[in-house]
Amino acid sequence: MDRKFILTAFGYAVLGLALGIYMAASKNHGQHVTHAHFMLIGFLLSFIYGLCHKLWLNNSTSKLAIIQFYVHQIGSAVILIGLFLLYGQFVDLETIDPVLAVASITVFAGVILMKIEFVRCTRNT
Incomplete structure (x- = not known):
């Protein structure tokens, strides 16, 4: 799992x-929110x-690790993708907002699943 994540x-x-280099070169920083999310959550x-x-986690390949x-x-x-479409003005906020909300909750669920993996971890550090 460690290698997949890395x-x-x-x-x-x-x-x-x-994306950041493109924004700097074009002097169009309209995608700065997308760039920040690529770097932070991605x-x-x-x-x-x-x-x-x-x-x-001993490089766990448990079902929970794979799901997470x-x-x-x-x-x-x-x-x-949603932020790129929104800030590139390909879709309006009303259209993409529900998709971004569900995706945000999905990433949040991933954090919760990682917490559960740590709670279940029996390796002593």
Whole structure:
């Protein structure tokens, strides 16, 4: 699990930094919220989850760990795509807001699942 999280984290970092470089080059910073979310929930949170699996959860591949991985990735991807569409003015807020709300709750559920994994963890540190 640690490797999956780290690889996806760096994928989000590449996309987020590419978006940041594009904004700087074009002098159009309209996607700054999307860029921030790529770097925070995409890169940073995925990277932290990878470290948690490596250092404390014995790189668990339990059903709960697999579910938590996909819950986080699906929620993150939907948020990032939704924010890109919103701030790129491809869709209006009324249309995308319910999608972003559900995706945000999905990422939140991923955090709760990680907490449960830690509570269940029997490894002494």
